[in-house]
Amino acid sequence: xxxxxxxxxxxxxxxxxxxxxxxxxxxxxxxxxxxxxxxxxxxxxxxxxxxxxxxxxxxxxxxxxxxxxxxxxxxxxxxxxxxxxxxxxxxxxxxxxxxxxxxxxxxxxxxxxxxxxxxxxxxxxxxxxxxxxxxxxxxxxxxxxxxxxxxxxxxxxxxxxxxxxxxxxxxxxxxxxxxxxxxxxxxxxxxxxxxxxxxxxxxxxxxxxxxxxxxxxxxxxxxxxxxxxxxxxxxxxxxxxxxxxxxxxxxxxxxxxxxxxxxxxxxxxxxxxxxxxxxxxxxxxxxxxxxxxxxxxxxxxxxxxxxxxxxxxxxxxxxxxxxxxxxxxxxxxxxxxxx
Numbered sequence: 001x002x003x004x005x006x007x008x009x010x011x012x013x014x015x016x017x018x019x020x021x022x023x024x025x026x027x028x029x030x031x032x033x034x035x036x037x038x039x040x041x042x043x044x045x046x047x048x049x050x051x052x053x054x055x056x057x058x059x060x061x062x063x064x065x066x067x068x069x070x071x072x073x074x075x076x077x078x079x080x081x082x083x084x085x086x087x088x089x090x091x092x093x094x095x096x097x098x099x100x101x102x103x104x105x106x107x108x109x110x111x112x113x114x115x116x117x118x119x120x121x122x123x124x125x126x127x128x129x130x131x132x133x134x135x136x137x138x139x140x141x142x143x144x145x146x147x148x149x150x151x152x153x154x155x156x157x158x159x160x161x162x163x164x165x166x167x168x169x170x171x172x173x174x175x176x177x178x179x180x181x182x183x184x185x186x187x188x189x190x191x192x193x194x195x196x197x198x199x200x201x202x203x204x205x206x207x208x209x210x211x212x213x214x215x216x217x218x219x220x221x222x223x224x225x226x227x228x229x230x231x232x233x234x235x236x237x238x239x240x241x242x243x244x245x246x247x248x249x250x251x252x253x254x255x256x257x258x259x260x261x262x263x264x265x266x267x268x269x270x271x272x273x274x275x276x277x278x279x280x281x282x283x284x285x286x287x288x289x290x291x292x293x294x295x296x297x298x299x300x301x302x303x304x305x306x307x308x309x310x311x312x313x314x315x316x317x318x319x320x321x322x323x324x325x326x327x328x329x330x331x332x333x334x335x336x337x338x339x
Contacts, residue, residue: 004030006078062327083335115198121146141205141234163252168210178271226318228273
């Protein structure tokens with residue numbers, strides 16, 4: 001299946017970008033790197049397509065014309081370009097992740113694995129930390145009052161199931177919130193490698209650091225524009241997860257194929273940007289869960305619109321979000337063939 005790896009960066013090509021470029025070339029994947037205003041002018045890749053801000057402005061798509069600069073949601077432009085190239089699988093990550101050899105392994109849509117039986121929020125990292133010297137750690141986006149609230153119950157699936165969205169965990173300095181980073185120094189977490197689990201009907205956020213999307217659900221990749229960088233992929237996950245769950249599609253979490261060597265961040269600024277996430281994630285999911293949706297991929301666009309409309313009505317996200325979402329959906333209709 002035609003595969004594309006999408007990355008966004010404001011930095012010069014580092015060893016991670018070079019590794020993604022080389023690995024993509026070896027696997028014959030497309031490789032797209034989306035820059036921004038802060039990106040260096042002389043950005044060169046041995047393999048792949050780098051698009052500067054100027055390059056992006058030349059693309060004849062509605063979203064590219066209106067997406068703000070210095071915004072992580074410009075990554076949406078990379079997705080749209082992958083759609084245009086008739087991609088069937090999109091894998092996304094960031095420039096502070098280093099791929100292990102297993103990252104470039106073939107992606108299977110079908111898996112016979114274990115499944116979480118809870119119908120509540122779960123701390124998914126609990127299942128990936130090793131039993132010996134078990135880390136107390138939680139993923140970014142998990143409500144703070146849910147970190148230790150539920151014991152996870154699992155069972156083995158009896159047959160293979162399709163997973164159109166698959167999230168890999170990143171070890172080393174993984175995706176955690178600013179609170180965790182402020183109280184823990186020298187973070188170097190080891191996660192289980194050869195392990196996978198279906199989220200089932202339980203609730204967890206997922207990020208944009210090691211995530212595989214299949215064509216059937218491409219419209220759900222939309223990263224909201226008007227929230228902070230620390231919230232955008234998390235709030236996307238709440239919206240997408242709710243739509244997928246109603247359509248009886250499950251999310252797979254799998255073992256580490258990536259090592260994160262985090263770029264410099266001002267943790268106090270991260271904390272400030274994450275405050276809406278701490279306060280609103282449970283409320284957002286509850287509100288979304290009460291919506292009435294029509295099942296089937298043909299209804300995903302309307303379900304996205306309904307989701308963001310209710311978030312706007314509740315004051316969780318800016319009303320301008322619909323302006324960007326409508327442009328995204330218009331481009332999706334134009335680019336995604338045989339959906």
